[in-house]
Amino acid sequence: MRGFLALGGLLGLLQTASIIGFAWFVSVLVTGAIAGQSLAELSGSFAALAAMVLLRAFTVWAMDAASAAGAARVKSQLRVAVLAGIRRLGPSWTQRRGSAATATLVGPGLDALDGYFGKYLPQLILTAIATPLLVLAIFLNDWLSALIVALALPIIPLFMVLIGMATQAVQRKQWDSLQRLSGSFLDVVGGLATLKIFGRERRQLARIRTVTDSYRTETMKVLRLSFLSGFVLELAGSLSVALIAVTIGLRLLDGQLTLAVGLFVLILAPEVFLPVRNVGAQFHAAADGMAASAEVFEVLELADAIPADAAAAAPAHARARARGPLRLDAVSVHRGDRLIVDGLSAEFEPGTLSVLAGQSGSGKSTLLAALLGFVPSEGEITLGDGPLTRTEIAWAGQNPGLGSGSVAGNIALGSALAEGNPERARLIEASMRLAVASGIDPEHELGVNGAGLSGGQAQRVALARAFYRWQELGTPVLLLDEPSSALDAETEARLLGSLRAAADAGAIVIVVSHREAVLAAADRVL
Template sequence: MFNKRLVREGRPVRRLLFLTVGLGIGIALLAVAQAWFFSRVVAMVFLEGSTLKAVWSPLFMILGIIGLRAVLQWFSEICAHESASYIKTNLRKRLMNHILALGPLYARAERAGELITTAVEGIESLENYFSKYLPQLVLATGIPLLILGFVFPRDWESGLILLLTGPLIPIFMILIGKLAEKKSLQQWRQLSWMSAHFLDVLQGLTTLKVFGKSKAQAQVIERVSDSFRKSTLSVLRIAFLSALMLEFLATISTALVAVAIGLRLVNGTITYDTGLFLLLLAPEFYTPLRTLGLNFHAGLSGVNAAARIFVILDLPLVNELDGNDHNKVLSSDFQICFQQVSLTYREGELPALKEINLSINRGEKIALVGPSGGGKTSIAQLLLRFMKPSAGQVLVNGASLNTISAEKWREQIAYVPQNPHLFTGSIAENILIGRPAARFEEVVRAAQDALANEFILTLPDAYRTFLGEGGARLSGGQAQRIALARAFLKDAPLLILDEATSNLDLESEYLVQKALKRLLQERTAIIIAHRLETIYQADRILVIDQGQIAEEGSHEELLKMQGLYYQLLNNYRGESQ
């Protein structure tokens, strides 16, 4: 189970890994020396009748060797742990950065619980692979050969027994490992599924309670947990079987060496101290092979987790630059152009956008309306650089948007979505997401502009009030005004509003609309809305239907056409009455 890609992850700490292996070799050499001194002491005392004074020096040597082995073992474990910790930290950082770079569209398509398990449990499972399995893989080859180098010159028959029986352990380990690989992969999938399902239940607990399905979901969790339990037990059964076989083979092989040495001792063809020395070396010959077998299953879990990690890391990024980084982002007089832009989310699906041609000048307010699923949000996703066009290109001041780094580009954009996410933390911290370096006075001013200051001051700790996950302590309108405060604080030249006033009560909508009027001043804006009151102030209205611009013009011009916009307006007025 030698995973080349995982091994490449260890290159930055290869010195620590080599040191771990070197210390293991040193421990093996000390074991040989310990066996030699011990066999000499026993021979001197029981055969030669030596006194305690005569063997005092070799006894001290044995004691020193035992202490030195303990010290080297301690350093070896520290080196192994440090190398594994560095690799885990580096890999987790890359994984999280890659998931963030893939953007919200990827995250929405995946189960959050499964991603969390991969980033946490998956990375942690690599600990044993790098700290135990990988060094032991080298030691399981090096130490037996080293011991054979001491055995063969003294007794070729014992060396031959070790040489013939030694490979049986890795052979059986590989055979059992084939069965364990499938079971271990199944266990990892069950763990990911259980974590994802449990998180889904927690996030949807309100809905489950309202519809009386919480007990039913508890039973589902029980079934999923039981399935994971069975998978874990099946892996443990294989692990115990593997340990039994390895111990059995090592014991039988050591017994063969002992019998062969005993017969030659009786015949007088080998000296006692040499026979005892060889007998003491036999367990040391099999120990690294047995240890490798014991660590095999832990390493297998790391390999299975790594497979999922590398699948994510191999996903292409949307935000990779095409050519040199273009620095002229939204100058004092800028223009954004869509040229024959088409977008398909997945192969085989109908295109979300079809050959869109659109020009947005500085200071313009462009409203996007149309039936749900028509492609309005897809235009916003392209502007936010969450994806690339399948065909055509988006230009900024004549340069392709793909030549601008996503980080620089998004610095120029303030985004207010339909359901803004509020993070666990204080209200001030949530507003500071707009511009982390802002002073507290600027935060307060942004909240005042967003008409949020008044309700914030009524909270127990005002701007220091701690919000739970998702801003559970705030109403929808209050959360939306916090999002508007972020946009005011960021003070970006391009504003994207995605259904910013939907799902609000009349009072909240009035306050949000009032704040939006301030926010829209002297800014270029893309406004996506179902509530048509939001778009009356737009300079141009684009009616998007089935991925195409069906109609374009001002509110009055579109009414005169009596087309799709006219129908949408009548339908909306009918629903409002």
């Protein structure tokens, strides 16, 4: 934002000059007309006055344009940063926070920064520049009016601080209410099919109505404070200008002040208070964005505390292919206060198909999440002679995680190969064959969350995505969580053949499963 701040300072200076020039030339024209000067004699002042009007219009437009561009740039940078931070924090953090709250933060939360950069910050810059210069201009012409301004001006910031403190508290509640509303609505939409099956969908109306009323109440509190703030600031400014006008009028009658000076000061007086009043008014427009940005910086600080994946920044083809076994040395994983995996040590050799088996809740999926770096763990996880990184893993979880778009686009998600590249098409075809998904049309368009496929088809598309990554990047580790849970016996047998082929090609294949056929096909069961 440095460039925007510098440009805002320059535009604020030009706008202040146009305000002073406008007041000066209006007073010259009025006093000249009263003195009986002709139109020709006043034409130069008319032209200068028109130039001041155009200059002020230009500076106002330029400030709006610059602030809009600055807001877009900042929002873009913050979104990229916070999404990278969320990626580093992993799914466990997102699950604890809630996907609706995260989406609200990254979407409408950051959009609210438009009010901060588009309205509040430009007005703050203008106030910092215009107010002292305008007071100086008044002082050079009439020290008494400048004294009145100097005494009255601090009253407005005092009211702004008092009202601002109250505004921040209610704005925080409004922001929390919006996040609760988003989460509640997402929960209802996500479980609507189940609710409808059991005839309970109408019971959610009261819950949504309660949360919505809470948000409406908090919003009205913010609006009441906004209107109160505007009224107080306008009243303080108007009374101050009225006091200056009365003193100027009395001194004009007494002959202590000339009409030109009195008129000049009287025109400038409202302009002194206007930027300060506007800062207070625009503070409310900026409050949403400031509340959201505070949470954004909390996310970034949490993400910065996690060591960066050094290999993630390197291009896939530039990374050395890791060779050697995958070792777990005294690995422990906690979920909150619960110890899920306790001091596990194991070794997985390249070219082997290993199966993690056990009862539900015994920590199989948690161990995979630890290998992926999605949950914090203790102990060491190494591949060959270095730490295991996500860039060396291809994986498919229990949830297919498909999005809207074509089946091919979902399979090649994150690929470095551009759409239309023959190699990309070849890898998609080979991956679908390995995932026993050749019967699915790769150009078939999916809806939201991959709608348009059966459970088994969605699972095979997710497996094809893992196979695609394994083939394109040559990842040495292939992790699959319950890959055949939605498959029939024949399809499962063909998939096991693909997993055996991947292991024979040198991959470390680790599968979470309790299916008898998968256990029977394994080289090792842990």
